[in-house]
Amino acid sequence: MSExxxxEKSKTSPGIEFDRDKGVFKIGGRSIVEDPNGFYMPIYEWLETYVKAPNPYTEFVFDLEYFNSSSARQVMKVIMLLEEIEKTGNKIKVIWMYEEGDEMSQERGQEIKLVSKLDFEIQEYPSDDEIDF
Amino acid sequence: MTTGTIFNFFNLLKEDGISFAYRGSFSNSVLAMATELIKNNMDEEHSKLRNKLSFLMIESFQNIARYADNDEENQDPTPTSDFFMVRNVGNIFFVISANLIDNDKVPLVRDRLTKVNTLTKKELNEFYREVLTNKQINQKGGAGLGFIEMVRKTEDKLPFDFVKVNEEKSMFFMQIQLRNPNVENPSEDVSIEDAKFIQKNIASEKILMMHKGSFSQDAVGPVLKMVEDNMHNMKLKMQKKIYHFLVEILQNISKHSFVLDGEREGIFLMGMNGGRFEVGTGNYIASSKVDSLKAQLDLVNSMDNEALNHLYRKYLREGRVTETGSAGLGLIDLARETEDKIKYEFTPVTDEYSFFSLTVKF
Incomplete structure (x- = not known):
């Protein structure tokens, strides 16, 4: 099975954790990479393999405090890949997390939910006041 | 701020390798970011000046904080708000400061500066020791050592001037000049009058921050950080929105601008006018790209928010691969987040490239 x-997340790129054995699938942090295609390429490659033979239930978490417009398209591409899971008869759910008061992340989530075809839940978590940009 | 403003500033600072100006309230985080910004953007030939320049920036900055007789606190900037600028012209770095001081202090400051400007190196060292051991420490904690240090470090004079504002206050301008002895590129003198002229224009255009230079990702980081550090009293939503704009706009310069003499040069301005933020950028763009960019701008400007949302969502799913690999979402996003239209102008410079300026308000 896939490794x-x-x-690790950086100042400009999000942290990624995909672990099928643990059932953890998460993209979190900030995505303002200048070369989104290059950054997201290995992520798609991993997911392309995964969606062909996924776990019976996949909960995929986005916790993006911020992403630039070229990353928006990449996030959408990830979601469209996840749509493949349904074709295998397995279950997939997307959890979009945002910090309390962060209307922008909330709105971005709602917008992506609108255009996605997945079971998509938007969750708020309490603010820790300090924003670590 | 208009598109014309951007072009004018760019031309005014045309010979500057890098320039950065800041107006408003001063904090240590602004200082930290300003020094980082300048360090990151210094050409290799000037790298030996880095430490000295940082030192001089800190001295100048603290001088503003120490000597400024400014009554306003946390208010919107006024024409006489504290001002700080660093610019590189030829082989000289200039650190410029401007702040209000009480008229009755003007003679003292003038005497001190006139004195340090006329002393020889040896006399200066003697004077330094004299002041060090002198008990006459001024009220604000400085012992007058700052000016001496500036002259010792730069081995150059400190041009200065006072401009009377009213019966109580004057604007005090000072310019520290640090020359790179290893670079043979004798620059024309930049007088304190230039500094006064720039400060006046920046203030009248209600600009808070200006940065002209090469826009690489390294340069963008500190600018974002500085803006973010100065938004703490704002709501998270507004912070995010401003941050979002800046990322899109600055990355646009670093990605799409025309490479001239190996640099992607641009100018970035941020201002506050009538309670609204204004952001302006300017950069060169290949003339061959002008028509398609103009068409895109006109398109998003002609659409209402509903149409923009529709287009954004369509591109989100379907993608729209442009030659640089971006999805074309940036402009749509910019348009739907601003209340007004995006204002832009293309000014032909040569057959090969034009100057592209853009402003948005939010």
Whole structure:
């Protein structure tokens, strides 16, 4: 089976944790990478393999405090890949998390939910006041 | 701020390798970011000046904080708000400060500066020791050592001037000049009058921050950080919105601008006018790209929010691969987040490239 895919987050790129054994699938942090295609390429490659033979239930978490417009398209591409899971007869749910008061992340989530075809839940978590940009 | 303003500033600072100006309230985080910004953007040939320049920036900055007789606190900037600028012209770096001081202090400051400007190196060292051991420490904690240090470090004079504002206050301008002895590129003198002229224009256009230079990702980071650090009293939503704009606009310069002499040069201005933020950018763009960019701008400007949302969502799913690989979402996003239209102008410079300026308000 596929190895976990782990990337630490940086000032400009999100952290990635994909681990099918643990059932953890998460993209979190900030995505303002200048070369989104290059950054997201290995992520798609891992997911392309995964969606062909996924776990019976996949909960995929986005916790993006901020993403630029070129990353928006990449986030959408990830979601469209996840739509493949349904074709295998397995279940997939997207959880979109945003910090309390962060209307922008909330709105971005609602917009992506609108254009996605997945079971998509938007969750608020309490603000820790300090924003670490 | 108009598109014309952007072009004018760009031309005014045309010979500057890098320039950065800031107006408003001063905090240590602004200082930290300003020094980082300048350090990151110094050409290799000037790298030996880095530490000295940082030192001089800190001295100048603290001088503003120490000597400024400014009654306003946390208010919107006024024409006489504290002002700070660093610019590089040829082989000289200039650190410029301007702040209000009480008229009755003007003679003292003038005497001190006139004195340090006339002393020889040896006399300066003697004077330094004299002041060090002198008990006459001024009220604000400085001992007058700052000016001496500036002259010792730069081995150059400190041009200064006072402009009377009213019966109580004057604007005090000072310019520190640091020359790179290893670079043979004798620059024309930049007088304190230039500094006064720039400060006046920046203030009258209600600009809070201006940065002209090469826009790489390295340069964008500190600008974003600085803006963010100065937004703490704002709501998270507004912070996010401003941050979002800046990322899109600055990355646009670093991605799409025309490479001239190996640099992607641009100018970035941020201002506050009538309670609203104004952001302006300017950069060169290949003339061959002008028509398609203009068409895109006109398109998003002609659409209402509903149409923009529709187009955004369509592109989100279907993508729209442009030659640079971006999805074309940036402009749509900019248009739907601003209340007004995006204002832009293309000014032909040569057959090969034009100057592209853009302003948005929010």
């Amino acid at each position: 976990p895919f782990i990337l």
